[in-house]
Amino acid sequence: MATVSLEAVGGAHGYLRAQTRWRRSEIAFWLATLLPFLLFPAYLQLASQIAITALFAVSLDLILGYAGIVSLGHAAFFGLGAYTAGLFSKFGWGEPLSGLILASALAGVVGYAASFVIAHFRHLALIMITLGMGLLLQEAANSASELTGGVDGLQGVRMRPLFELFPFDLWGRTAYTYSLAALFLTFLVARRLTHSPFGLSLRGIRENAVRMPALGAPSRTRVRQVYTIAAAMAGMAGALLAQTTLTVSLEVLSFQRSADVLVILILGGAGRLYGGVLGAIIYMVARDQFSGINPQYWYFWIGLLLIAVVLFLPNGILAGLDRAAARFRRRSP
Amino acid sequence: MNTPGPASSSILATVGLQKSFGSLAAAREVSVAIPPGVRYALIGPNGAGKTTLINLMTGMLRPDAGRIFLGGEDITSVPPAERVKRGLARTFQINTLFPRLTALEAVTLAVCERQGHASTWWRSLPAYRDAIDEAYAILGSLALGADCYRLTRTLAYGQQRLLEIALALATRPKVLLLDEPAAGVPRGQSPALFGAIAGLSRDITVLFIEHDMDVVFRFASRIIVMVGGRVLVEGTPQEIAADARVREVYLGQTRHA
Numbered sequence: 001m002a003t004v005s006l007e008a009v010g011g012a013h014g015y016l017r018a019q020t021r022w023r024r025s026e027i028a029f030w031l032a033t034l035l036p037f038l039l040f041p042a043y044l045q046l047a048s049q050i051a052i053t054a055l056f057a058v059s060l061d062l063i064l065g066y067a068g069i070v071s072l073g074h075a076a077f078f079g080l081g082a083y084t085a086g087l088f089s090k091f092g093w094g095e096p097l098s099g100l101i102l103a104s105a106l107a108g109v110v111g112y113a114a115s116f117v118i119a120h121f122r123h124l125a126l127i128m129i130t131l132g133m134g135l136l137l138q139e140a141a142n143s144a145s146e147l148t149g150g151v152d153g154l155q156g157v158r159m160r161p162l163f164e165l166f167p168f169d170l171w172g173r174t175a176y177t178y179s180l181a182a183l184f185l186t187f188l189v190a191r192r193l194t195h196s197p198f199g200l201s202l203r204g205i206r207e208n209a210v211r212m213p214a215l216g217a218p219s220r221t222r223v224r225q226v227y228t229i230a231a232a233m234a235g236m237a238g239a240l241l242a243q244t245t246l247t248v249s250l251e252v253l254s255f256q257r258s259a260d261v262l263v264i265l266i267l268g269g270a271g272r273l274y275g276g277v278l279g280a281i282i283y284m285v286a287r288d289q290f291s292g293i294n295p296q297y298w299y300f301w302i303g304l305l306l307i308a309v310v311l312f313l314p315n316g317i318l319a320g321l322d323r324a325a326a327r328f329r330r331r332s333p
Numbered sequence: 334m335n336t337p338g339p340a341s342s343s344i345l346a347t348v349g350l351q352k353s354f355g356s357l358a359a360a361r362e363v364s365v366a367i368p369p370g371v372r373y374a375l376i377g378p379n380g381a382g383k384t385t386l387i388n389l390m391t392g393m394l395r396p397d398a399g400r401i402f403l404g405g406e407d408i409t410s411v412p413p414a415e416r417v418k419r420g421l422a423r424t425f426q427i428n429t430l431f432p433r434l435t436a437l438e439a440v441t442l443a444v445c446e447r448q449g450h451a452s453t454w455w456r457s458l459p460a461y462r463d464a465i466d467e468a469y470a471i472l473g474s475l476a477l478g479a480d481c482y483r484l485t486r487t488l489a490y491g492q493q494r495l496l497e498i499a500l501a502l503a504t505r506p507k508v509l510l511l512d513e514p515a516a517g518v519p520r521g522q523s524p525a526l527f528g529a530i531a532g533l534s535r536d537i538t539v540l541f542i543e544h545d546m547d548v549v550f551r552f553a554s555r556i557i558v559m560v561g562g563r564v565l566v567e568g569t570p571q572e573i574a575a576d577a578r579v580r581e582v583y584l585g586q587t588r589h590a
Contacts, residue, residue, distance in 0.1 A: 012437055012469035015482055017459035197445040197461060198454035200434075204442050207431035214391070214429070215443045216417035216504055217451060225452070 020195040029274070033180055037173070044172035045244075050284045051179035052240045057264045057276030058183075058190055059233035064262075065271030066194060067226050068206030069118065070126045072258050073134025074234055076114075077107040079253030081235030083141065086154045086248040094160040096178070096243050103239035104232045111231020115224040122209065131255070138253040153249035157242060168244065175244035182240055183277075186233055190273060193229070202226055206271075263302075267309055269316025278318050343402070344369040344538050345421070345508045350389055350399035352382075352562075359385040361562040363399070367508070372531070373540040374553035378582065382562040383542045384426060387510045391423045392416050404507065418447070420507035424497040426516050426542075432486035436477055436496055439485060440468035443503035471499050475529055491518050494526060502533075509533070511541035515548070527552045546583075550574070558582070 036047040056078055063069040084103035093099060114133060121129055141148045148154055161167040166174045193199050204212055205219045212219040242248045251257060260283070268279025286305060290298035313320035343366035352360040359382045367373055375383050388394040390401055392413035400409045403421055411419070431439045444464040445451040459465070472481045475495045480488060485496060494514060501509055514530065515523035523545060530539060531552050543549050549556065549570075556573045558565040560582055566573065573579055 012481065013459060013462055013465050015437070016441070016465055020457050020459055192457065193454040195457045196454045197442075197450045197456075197458055197464075198452055200438060200442050200445065200458060201451040203434060204431055204439070207433055208429060211425075211429045211431065211500075213412070213414040214417060214423060214425075215446045215500060216414050217446045218414055222452070225454075 026274075030184065033184075036176065041171065041173075044176040046172075046284065046288055048172050048175040048179040048244050049241070050280050051176065051183045052237050052244070053261070053264065053284055054277040054280035055179075055183045055186055055240070056234055056237035056261050057268070057280050058187060058273060059230045059237065060261050060265050061270055061273055061276045062190060062193070062202075062226055062233070063230045064265065065273075065275070066199060066206060067202040067223060068122075068209070069223060069227065070123065071130040072127050072255070072262065073130035073132070074230075074261055075253055075255070075257035076130075076134045076137045077111055077231040077234035078238035078241075078257060078261075079137060079141065080110055081107045081238030082242040082248045082252040083148060083154065083238075084235070085239035086157045086242040087147065089158055089243070090154065090156050094158050096159050096162055099243065100182070100236060100239045103242075104236040107235020107238070108228050108232030111235075112224065112228040114231070115227035118227050119220040119223040131258075134253065134255060134258055138250060138255075141253055142250055148248070148250075151250060153247055154242075155247065157246045157248065159243055159246065168246075172244070179240050179244060182236060186236065187273070187277075190233070194273060198222070198225075203271075263306060267306065267317060269318035272316075272318055275316050275318045279316070282317065342369075343367050344404055345390065345540070346402040347386075347390065348400045348402070350386070350401070351397045352385055352389060352394060353397060358562045360389060360396070360399075363389075363559075363562070363564055365557060365564060365567065367538060367540060369507075369538050370535050371538055372552060372554045373538075374549045374556045375540055375542045375559065376544070376546075376549055376556060377559035377565070380561075381559040383559055384512055385562075386559070387423060387512050387540075387542070390510060391421060417504050417506075420505070421510070422501040422504045422506035422508070423510040424501050424512060424514060426512040428490075428493045428497060430485045430493060430496060430500070433484055435482055435484055436472060436488065436492075436499070437465075437468060437481040439496065440471055440481075440499050440503050441465050443500050444468050444471075447504050468503060471502050474532075475499050475502075491522055491526070494518055495529065498529070506537060508538045508540070511539065513542050513544070515543065515545070520545070523548055524551070 036044055060071065060074050063071060081103040084106050085099045088099045088102060117129060118126065142150055159168050162174055162178055168174045201217060201222055204217065205222060209219055238252055241252065264279035264283045265276050267283060268277065269275030286302065287298060290301045309317060346366040348364050350360050350363040363386060375386065377383055385394065389396050392411065396409065400407055402408065403416065403419055408416055408419065434442070441464055442451070444467050445461060448464060450461055450464065469478065469481065472478050475498060477492060477495055477499060480492060485493065488496065498514060511530065515526050518526055527548055530541070533539065553570060555568065556570055557567045558573060558579050565578055565582065566576055
């Protein structure tokens, strides 16, 4: 059924271009991210945290969903960005944008260094190595308590107004604007990347790393590049959290955070960018609601949700939505 | 460096290749010299070291001793991906494809890798119209044009075998090594597959491993026979058919079977 219409839009070239085109649902989605300003002005702090988590999940999607690099220690870069941005402001540089860029760059540099190890492993070995790296960094931050505040967290973070015009208000208006803008711009970069020849090559590595050298592809170099980019993005997410909440706790480096972002991505659907964003929204809203009902046992419901999704929507919620939409379109031509 | 080089007229050559897996010698003193443009068959009983030789030539295995030359250049210590860039491509006996890429995406990927675009992340794939058109043309030449929008894993087995060849062709090889291209394809269909191989440009030198002797004698202009990790004999199909040692190996086998 598809071939005829594909030929009509210009053969092979048109087919690939159609895949990269902006869909109406995408535009609608990004417009909808502005709704909290109107509908839930009391929840803008939560909305800001969702945008930050979404950015973190998108960064994991680049390495896990696209290149097939499993990580259980992605919080290492998130935490690195958070502490960098926090410390930067604590020691007198409270301008948010430069702090954000610096924190992101530092996380990228550390990611680049780590990528030389990462590029040599796959699967289970990678889980162990990324887990180990995460633990190393967390304990390092814990023991450097004079600098990081240790278990008490980093205190005394102050932010100057954004562009020296918009102070970070109690309601989170500036915070959400700032986080959402960072998410959107980074998402644009990630979207272009995944639609590029580089992105195709990453999917090739995910699908069959053995075949890639037989196509003349330096797959380890590619893995190093994407790992560096993902680390910088994760660092940016961490920096945003530090700057919008004015505190950094050891939790930003924790195993729990690494595991949560993995859960969020799988929930939403890995390898499709919007999966991480959707997962972040569902997870964070569910956590907010469940912990309101029962602050002690809310992970019970998250556990149930996770099992239900894996059982009934094995490729994530987004894939399930896609399927449902396709069925709907077929029924009403 | 002191090892004497092969005849300069050969496009692909090995000199004294050795490879052992524990006590099993999979390649012993293998020296072959393949002139450009020829269709070579590599035959021999199971375990003769045919796939090992391809793995050594492409760099997927490191030889214990000996040297490999591509177009007169010593490539013994050149990594596999770089050998592909210099014009040495291969296919795999067991489908080694990209299950969740469409056939078009997979071949476009191979073309982009060859053209050096695959590290570009800031331009969208459709901007590389040449690469896409070339990929589509390669798929078309192997009768995969109509199915190129399907995911690789949904293609029929025979189509996947052709996609193996399409991926190798996308690297624009000077030498193409085909490890049992018709493995698993119903016997009746393998001539069609070899027809596609025979139709390849004469600029591409082909070495293929194949067990079906009808196919070998129909499509090869020269034959190398390997037994027990050694090259037993090399010659034209007529010479091989008449060779007493080859008959010994093959007829001896059938008699015992």
